[in-house]
Amino acid sequence: MKVLMTEYLRIDLEKETWECRVCNHEIGPAKRNYKEGMLVHDRDPREIHPPIIDPEKYRFTFSPDPEWVRILEYYCPKCGTQVETEYAIPGHPPLYDMEVDLAALREQWSGREEVLEPVRGPEVVLGAGHGGH
Amino acid sequence: MSETNVSTAAKTPSAEEIALIKKFLNDTTLFLGPDPEIMRRHDLMPRSEAEEAAMQVVNDVHVTAKIRDRVQAGCDEGFEMVEAMGAAPGAKWGDVITGVYTASGDLAIASAGGVLIFSTLVHHPIKFIIKNWMNDPTVGVREGDGFIHNDSRYGNVHNTDQSMILPIFWDGKLVCWVASTVHEGENGAIEPGGMPSMAETSFDEGLKMSPFRVVENYQIKRDVLTFLQNSVREPKLQFEDMKVKLYACLRIKQRVEETLRTDGPQALISTLRLTMENVRAEVVRRIREWPDMTVRTYIIQDSTLRENCVVKINCQLTKTGDRLIFDFRGSSPEFTNRATNTVLAGLKGMIAQMFLCYVWPDLPRGQAAFAPIEVVTDPNSIVDCSYDAPNSQSLMSIFTGFTAAQHAVAKFLYSCPEKYTKVHAPTFNMINTFIWGGVSQHGETLGNLCADLNGMGHGARSDSDGEPALAPIFATMADIGEQELNEEEVPFLQLVSKKMTKDAIAPGKYRGGQGYTMMVATKDSEQWGFMTVCQGAKIPPMQGLFGGYSCGAYPLCKVKGVDVYDVLLDEPHKFKHSIAEIMNEQPFEGASYTTHHMGMGFEISKRGEMFMISQGAGAGYGDLLEREPRAVIKDIEEGLISEGVAEKLYKVKFDHATLAINQDATRELRDKERKDRVRRGVPYAQFVETWNTPKPPAHLQYFGCWGDDVGTLYVGSPEITREADKPKPNYMRHPKDVRIDELEARLAELGALGDEKK
């Protein structure tokens, strides 16, 4: 059975691996940080958040300060999908952001049907609130 | 203690002596400060005897559902009264709440609209009143009493919120409490508007109302009222809203008494208790469905509102079985002389309302939904500050703490088969608005803020974009107000208002909801000024989700040496309607154009000088190369993004004249970008070898842990550390002293200091 963990990652409970949901690439052991199987790019934040006012004239420009913060972009090494971003202080070790208890996950899903398409959750629609009025 | 050489047996007092010591200490307490027993606890009080008895008699779900609906309707009625009649700008836009509390002080049912965090923090002052005043012969709690409170160290978010609290009796017995809370604004602090960023001690923060009686026989006591009015800049506001809150409470009381008459006190008591216990049990059940996992994240505050520096909010969220633990250890130590600290209860209240507004909005709004969840912090940290630390800008830390929690929770929710809302990226979390004060065109002294703080952009969802300028993170149902109505009372105009700020984006497969531009200029007063109290001019205050990006940075821009009203009269073509045009084109000759971080202390303005800011965007979700090209074009059409930025980021090829998409060229561009990523990306193991550093960078004034070692906190420099559980003061120097030192050093270098005596 496979569990959809994020928009781009799933865990194969039998093989105990992280997998890419876009290209089925086997990223690495589910008992470890999936980031270890990723490619990383240190992105200058000004490339994503462009200056709105002239950086030649002004100290603050609507762009983050590249000496204060960087964007770590994590790519699937096979298909190049951007699986995760991390706004990081320069030099700060990347976070082990999802440390899964695999045995507990297996136990939990032993009583569940496999979910193949992500469950999106309810729409907010008029008249669907408390008391239905 | 082990070093004592007196035998311990000789020192152990008897039970009788202990009782005597306790009585002595109780009778001679010098000062009833905030009580840690009350302030650190957020779980429900144990069932009282009266509750046990009532639950034996009344437990039919139809009866309790009926009573719950009636009490809920009463709360909503009270809420609408405050919103309609309140004098505070905050009241008019829904920064208000009402609620019914059990006899022991727990919030059982809150109004459906309004700022939930207020009421999740009013159980503390009620419990203080129960513990200290109820049996005190000099105070007591009687029918017809009303208590006021604002000091956040006794409960509450910050001192600008004031509560009115009424006990409700039936047959001479206390059956419950009702309370109403409003973000009042003015409170006599060092700066107008109630949320001073210049506060360096708690004594700069204005009124410090521990809970006390201000209403007797349902009448506001004039002597106490006069003292309060005399302590603030807006005596009219103080009086009006005390009355409004009192009458809202009386209306809820009336509704509660109607159910007491028809169903009896036991039905009410049982309903309140069962509502809380059922919600608590349901929350535990829902948590159990999450995967067992630890999620780590951090959010950076890039200023104290006085100076730019790097302040870490560290969050590790662990779910094991039916336990959920927020661990904020490793976050920055508190600032001894800066206002951005929060008391622990404020952080908890904010996370509680994150669950009730964004994760489980179907649950009855009350204290129970957060009751089973645990929170761990370092003592005297920015998210759990001491009694002495100023906290008038606690919003900075409860909002970034909220975002850390929101970001972490999303990673648990994705895999859950049952969802109550959509998984979404963080909501924008800064109050990008103008706080204002001075003497109005009508000669009145005022201090308050623009409701634009409620126009935060929302985070993208797992299947759709975030909504622009939707609602504040602390209330999903609040309004951004009518600027024209505001302008009748205040001597300034918003020359540009609610126009989306182009290219201030949070990209992703689904983009974050964007924020809008605000340009203000004073017109009809010579005694009027503004302040702004936000972080995020250098570092975005959020993280993106699942490959989406956060928002960018948001500065403050000023144009001085111009009277823009003269320009509008004489040369209207020179006026421009975007920050980009005004700052880049500099259309007003002789004016000065400057940029600043968003912590502007109160600044007196001259007629026609412009202050310009933008509300922020919620974070993006997913890989931006997966964004529908049509959605990108729609953003261009709606003025959210420029053609160049859209092309460069989203890799969409289109005709600039017709905006027709070239699908094949777009596919090619995107395929190429994916290949380019694989080419430029560095394998993780290799990347961390060059990226990771053992300490924070020397060029940043950094506060908090570095990496996994949460036991060691850096305090402003890679060379200064302390143990996280051994608090010490953390003083910041006055930014002007820092600047003077820099300038003097330059003078000394040039030999220009001469023989100035030291």
Ligand SMILES: [Zn+2]
């Ligand atoms: Zn892949």
